[in-house]
Amino acid sequence: MFGFAFLPRSMEQRGRDVMQHRPGLLCVLALFLFLSSTDAQLRYSISEELKEGTFVADVAKDLGVDVASIKQRGFRIMSGSNEHLFKVNENDGSLYASRQIDREEVCKESNVCLINLKTVLDNPLEVHYITVEILDLNDHSPAFPEKIKRLEISESSLPGTKFQLQNAYDPDSGSNSVQQYKISLNDHFRLEVKDRGRDGKTPILQLQKQLNRESKNNHKLVLTAIDGGNPPKTGSVEIHIKVLDVNDNTPVFTKETYSVTLQENAPGGTTVIQVNATDSDEGSNGEVFYSFGSDVKDKIRQLFNIDSVTGEIIVKGNVDFEEQDIYDIDIQASDKGIIPFKTDKSVIIKIIDMNDNYPEIEVTSLSNAIPEDSRPGTTVALISVTDLDSGINGKIKCHVSEESAFTLTASMQDNMFAVVTKSQLDREQKSVYDITIIAQDSGEPALTSQKTISVFVSDKNDNKPEFLLSPYTFYISENNQPGASVFSVKASDRDEADNAVISYHIFRNAAHENKDTSFLNINSETGEIIALKSFDFETLKSFQFQVVATDAGSPPLSSNVTVKVFILDQNDNAPVILYPVSSNGSSEGVEEIPRNMKAGDLVTKVRAYDADIGYNGWLLFSLQQVTDHSVFTLDRYTGQIRTLRSLTETDEAEHQLLILVKDNGNVSLSATATVTVKLVEPKEAFAASDVKRAAAKVDKEEDDNVTFYLIITLGSVSLLFVISIIVLIAMQCSKSTEYTSKYLQDTNYDGTLCHSIQYRSGDKRYMLVGPRMSIGSTVVPGSHANTLVLPDRRLASSGEVRHPFCVCIDAHLQLEFDCVFCHLNILRISTTNISNIILIARLYKGLHGC
Numbered sequence: 001m002f003g004f005a006f007l008p009r010s011m012e013q014r015g016r017d018v019m020q021h022r023p024g025l026l027c028v029l030a031l032f033l034f035l036s037s038t039d040a041q042l043r044y045s046i047s048e049e050l051k052e053g054t055f056v057a058d059v060a061k062d063l064g065v066d067v068a069s070i071k072q073r074g075f076r077i078m079s080g081s082n083e084h085l086f087k088v089n090e091n092d093g094s095l096y097a098s099r100q101i102d103r104e105e106v107c108k109e110s111n112v113c114l115i116n117l118k119t120v121l122d123n124p125l126e127v128h129y130i131t132v133e134i135l136d137l138n139d140h141s142p143a144f145p146e147k148i149k150r151l152e153i154s155e156s157s158l159p160g161t162k163f164q165l166q167n168a169y170d171p172d173s174g175s176n177s178v179q180q181y182k183i184s185l186n187d188h189f190r191l192e193v194k195d196r197g198r199d200g201k202t203p204i205l206q207l208q209k210q211l212n213r214e215s216k217n218n219h220k221l222v223l224t225a226i227d228g229g230n231p232p233k234t235g236s237v238e239i240h241i242k243v244l245d246v247n248d249n250t251p252v253f254t255k256e257t258y259s260v261t262l263q264e265n266a267p268g269g270t271t272v273i274q275v276n277a278t279d280s281d282e283g284s285n286g287e288v289f290y291s292f293g294s295d296v297k298d299k300i301r302q303l304f305n306i307d308s309v310t311g312e313i314i315v316k317g318n319v320d321f322e323e324q325d326i327y328d329i330d331i332q333a334s335d336k337g338i339i340p341f342k343t344d345k346s347v348i349i350k351i352i353d354m355n356d357n358y359p360e361i362e363v364t365s366l367s368n369a370i371p372e373d374s375r376p377g378t379t380v381a382l383i384s385v386t387d388l389d390s391g392i393n394g395k396i397k398c399h400v401s402e403e404s405a406f407t408l409t410a411s412m413q414d415n416m417f418a419v420v421t422k423s424q425l426d427r428e429q430k431s432v433y434d435i436t437i438i439a440q441d442s443g444e445p446a447l448t449s450q451k452t453i454s455v456f457v458s459d460k461n462d463n464k465p466e467f468l469l470s471p472y473t474f475y476i477s478e479n480n481q482p483g484a485s486v487f488s489v490k491a492s493d494r495d496e497a498d499n500a501v502i503s504y505h506i507f508r509n510a511a512h513e514n515k516d517t518s519f520l521n522i523n524s525e526t527g528e529i530i531a532l533k534s535f536d537f538e539t540l541k542s543f544q545f546q547v548v549a550t551d552a553g554s555p556p557l558s559s560n561v562t563v564k565v566f567i568l569d570q571n572d573n574a575p576v577i578l579y580p581v582s583s584n585g586s587s588e589g590v591e592e593i594p595r596n597m598k599a600g601d602l603v604t605k606v607r608a609y610d611a612d613i614g615y616n617g618w619l620l621f622s623l624q625q626v627t628d629h630s631v632f633t634l635d636r637y638t639g640q641i642r643t644l645r646s647l648t649e650t651d652e653a654e655h656q657l658l659i660l661v662k663d664n665g666n667v668s669l670s671a672t673a674t675v676t677v678k679l680v681e682p683k684e685a686f687a688a689s690d691v692k693r694a695a696a697k698v699d700k701e702e703d704d705n706v707t708f709y710l711i712i713t714l715g716s717v718s719l720l721f722v723i724s725i726i727v728l729i730a731m732q733c734s735k736s737t738e739y740t741s742k743y744l745q746d747t748n749y750d751g752t753l754c755h756s757i758q759y760r761s762g763d764k765r766y767m768l769v770g771p772r773m774s775i776g777s778t779v780v781p782g783s784h785a786n787t788l789v790l791p792d793r794r795l796a797s798s799g800e801v802r803h804p805f806c807v808c809i810d811a812h813l814q815l816e817f818d819c820v821f822c823h824l825n826i827l828r829i830s831t832t833n834i835s836n837i838i839l840i841a842r843l844y845k846g847l848h849g850c
Helices: 009-021 023-035 059-063 296-304 682-734 793-798 831-848
Strands: 001-004 042-045 055-060 085-089 092-098 111-122 127-136 146-153 162-164 178-183 189-195 201-207 216-226 235-244 258-263 270-273 289-291 305-306 313-316 326-335 342-352 361-365 369-371 379-385 394-398 408-409 414-419 432-441 447-458 472-476 486-487 500-507 520-522 528-531 542-551 558-568 577-579 590-596 600-604 607-609 619-627 633-634 640-643 654-663 670-680 751-763 764-770 789-791 807-810 815-821
Touching: 023 296, 042 059, 055 059, 055 408, 059 127, 085 600, 178 189, 178 201, 189 216, 216 619, 258 270, 270 342, 289 305, 296 305, 296 326, 305 326, 326 807, 379 394, 379 447, 394 408, 408 432, 414 432, 472 486, 500 520, 520 654, 577 670, 590 600, 600 670, 607 619, 619 633
Parallel strands: 042 127, 146 235, 258 342, 369 447, 472 558, 590 670
Antiparallel strands: 001 042, 055 092, 085 092, 111 127, 162 201, 178 216, 189 201, 216 235, 270 313, 289 326, 305 313, 326 342, 361 379, 379 414, 394 432, 408 414, 432 447, 486 528, 500 542, 520 528, 542 558, 577 607, 600 640, 619 654, 633 640, 654 670, 751 764, 751 815, 764 789, 807 815
8 A cells, every 4th residue: 555645835844754755756745835725635545455444544644734633623524426435533534445445346447546535624624635546456367258169160261261259358457457368279270369459359260271071070279368467367268169061962852743732711830731852961061941932922922831841831821712723832942051052843732612702792883862752663772792702602692681671683694683672661760771681602501791781761741840739828928028039839840851941920811810910920930929019918818820830842731730829917007096086087085974973983985996817906905194093994905994983072173094005916006095084063974975875876776787697607606616626626536736837728717706726835835816727727837927926824823914805725635715806897887886896705705604
């Protein structure tokens, strides 16, 4: 182990002591002292393979660092790729080997192996660089890749022929690597060495004297590689040389001709024939292998293969008689000499036909479409059937696979057939026919093939448009927006294309013109019907008309449908005050009453009516303003004004009451009336009442006849009501109580009575209002004009006022029928008819016992 160091100026004196022992480094030290500043670089050299913990150098001493301060200043090697090879003693600053170092492992191919380290001192900070050179030892011997190297050299090789051998490998570097090669003594070969620089030296064997296989057929040599170490190390390899015979004989086939027969479709691997040839030479010169001649086409090579050793010709691909029935194949026999000799021979293979081809069906002509009104026997397609087999294997029979509207007829030409219609076609029943044609040959076993053709049936205009419903029934709310769509009709046509394109129009008969339909328009393409005016339930309750649907065929076909339209009432009429009415038409009146009236006596009655029906026409009365709240009261349902207490002398002589009359529509409409009540002395009041009784007597005589007819009508309605209840119970015994949505069958009514059906959905209760409504009838979705949301009856106990008229409840069906009197056109003759309404209501209540 040896080393040298470059030191800083602070260690100049120590460097002089070192130089006394090593005067050869004086110049280097002087140069370093001139160039050094704040850091230093040291370089040491060590041999490889030193043991772990081997001392390398006293770095602290060489750097001139005080050993006592080494530990405090944290002397250390900075981390890096080579840190694991060395370590420093923190106490004395000495450098040691951390493990045994193998130069060949650390530096591998490098000629000079340098390990660079960086050391650090703190307080003050100093960085010093150390380079350690690992010196190589001759610790490896040369080695060849193989223990025995085998060469084959022909006896015809000429002197001077060279044979390159493989290099020996020595991991050591420099002079310790391979330096020379030696060959054992012999009479025929000499050794040359070619220097390839960094790639080393390569041995080359050169023939000096021609070989003779007959005298000696094998030679054995020893090649030795020697390195430059002291002492040198060696490695050797044996070279076995085999002398090859010279080829001087050709192969000879054992037969003059080769011929064989083969069935087509023979499976792969079938041996067709075996050829044989011999060669009188020895060794490889006498070994014969077989192959196809150079002129044999690729197609034959795909069908057949030849075993190069045995000479067997084997089936490789699919041999088809229809493609080729005989094969003439050139076979070549060759020896394995260095210059091989070859002999050619022809092999004839005859193919025997088998029934291996299925009949082929070809559609030579096919109609794109055939009209559905085609007559039986109409030709649809022409079929050609062929079979590549010959003889009986190619004779074909053909037919349609199953019973259908088509059949096959043979033509005058062989294997030609026509597909014709057998019966009448109907596109609406079946628009596409898949015809399967089966062809079978006469071979053994028979082969069958089939082909399916699709025949499309073209449409003829033979179907009228059909409406989805007949008749159509629609319910629309009055006051609809003019120009908006109210409903639509839809028709379909089983034909297709233009024959199924439908246009709509409303049938208008000039002789019987319908004024209501004149305000309707229809979209000719969609069937959407538009109302050109707004309908009024009070003037028009229902009407009907016809819609005609016509297709676009030639000639066109059409059909019509009756459309029934029912107008549904909306709350569009405000209450009309019948009494009081002043001479100028305003709702104002004066009532004179005696001061001796007692509590509960009738003062007067406000009379009003509403042209709407149901809840829209149910009127409620309320006091908006009153002079004295303690004197008069107003019945909410009848409009009767009564005294709350007995009148006294101290009461004012005149009281003014403002009465509000409103209906029960979703959006209530109202009217007001003003009643002025004057308190007079009893004599004056009696005089006024005599005049009123005289007028009332005349009115009563007029109303007796009306009351009689109303009683008869009410009795008829009551009988119908009882019958409806019985029918309803019978229906409930046969079906569920869940009512599906239907159309109202008839909403024409005579203006006498209207009924309602109440039902519950979730937390809300609804009432459907209409004339003579039967159980199970509902209004179509969207007709909310006559559907009223009712408050829950269970809230009646908390102060809710019940319906003023008769409510009949069937506990079994859980349905409620409100008997509502409305829209009594016959009672609009005079104001005194209002009292008849009250009378009839009470009579109806008594008949039904509600």
